[in-house]
Amino acid sequence: MRVKLLTTISIFTYQISVSQNEKVLNGKVLSQNIPLSKVEVINKTAKISTRTNTLGEFSILVRSNDSVLFFSKDYFFKRLKISQENIDQNNIVVNMILKPEELEEVLITNIKFPKVNTPQEVSDSIALLKASQSLEKYTGVNDGSIANGMNFMAMGKGLVDLFKKEDATNKKSKKKTSELDFKTFAEATCPLDFFTKDLKLNHDEKTLFLEFCTADPHSEVILKQKNLLYTMDFLYAKNEEFKKLKTEIKN
Numbered sequence: 001m002r003v004k005l006l007t008t009i010s011i012f013t014y015q016i017s018v019s020q021n022e023k024v025l026n027g028k029v030l031s032q033n034i035p036l037s038k039v040e041v042i043n044k045t046a047k048i049s050t051r052t053n054t055l056g057e058f059s060i061l062v063r064s065n066d067s068v069l070f071f072s073k074d075y076f077f078k079r080l081k082i083s084q085e086n087i088d089q090n091n092i093v094v095n096m097i098l099k100p101e102e103l104e105e106v107l108i109t110n111i112k113f114p115k116v117n118t119p120q121e122v123s124d125s126i127a128l129l130k131a132s133q134s135l136e137k138y139t140g141v142n143d144g145s146i147a148n149g150m151n152f153m154a155m156g157k158g159l160v161d162l163f164k165k166e167d168a169t170n171k172k173s174k175k176k177t178s179e180l181d182f183k184t185f186a187e188a189t190c191p192l193d194f195f196t197k198d199l200k201l202n203h204d205e206k207t208l209f210l211e212f213c214t215a216d217p218h219s220e221v222i223l224k225q226k227n228l229l230y231t232m233d234f235l236y237a238k239n240e241e242f243k244k245l246k247t248e249i250k251n
Contacts, residue, residue, distance in 0.1 A: 027092035040071040182219040183210040
């Protein structure tokens with residue numbers, strides 16, 4: 001009975017000490033002094049998360065040495081290791097850097113307009129017009145033609161040829177587009193030290209590992225979700241498979 005009582009007291013004391021070490025950390029997320037809302041604030045150590053409000057403010061439970069991540073799709077990933085000083089100060093400010101906007105590549109071609117020459121038909125119509133005007137001047141007879149008129153057939157033929165050439169040129173201009181794959185998404189979302197420190201991968205292993213992950217059909221689901229926690233959990237799980245595979249190959 002005495003042993004059970006001592007065990008109960010020890011467990012209770014341990015729980016109290018743990019809860020006392022856990023504190024609420026308040027802070028604010030900015031970018032160029034502008035508050036950022038809806039930024040994912042993730043305590044990776046405690047496996048809890050929250051989001052910043054419209055003023056960029058957040059509150060999250062932490063303990064000393066916890067790893068806290070800050071993630072927003074339009075900004076570079078930010079990681080902060082919580083110190084006792086941060087907890088005592090209880091008013092941290094995190095600055096995030098906006099990612100440069102990626103523009104689609106457009107193939108630009110020179111459009112050359114054909115040189116406009118006077119067609120033979122136009123020359124003939126001008127000569128005919130001059131002759132009719134001379135006939136009317138000296139005889140007073142109008143042959144039905146319009147003074148200073150234009151040869152619409154010759155003019156229309158020139159326009160049709162011009163539009164045909166312009167349409168053929170426009171068909172050659174194509175916009176280059178590229179689809180985002182899982183390998184590119186993982187490299188852009190996760191920081192470099194996540195692969196080296198957390199997953200313990202060197203540069204050559206990282207490339208092979210990401211190809212290994214991309215080959216898994218589930219990577220397409222992760223790519224569509226674009227959720228940092230799901231992506232990291234997927235990479236952790238695939239890393240265990242990757243290590244086992246390397247061990248089997250060596251043996």
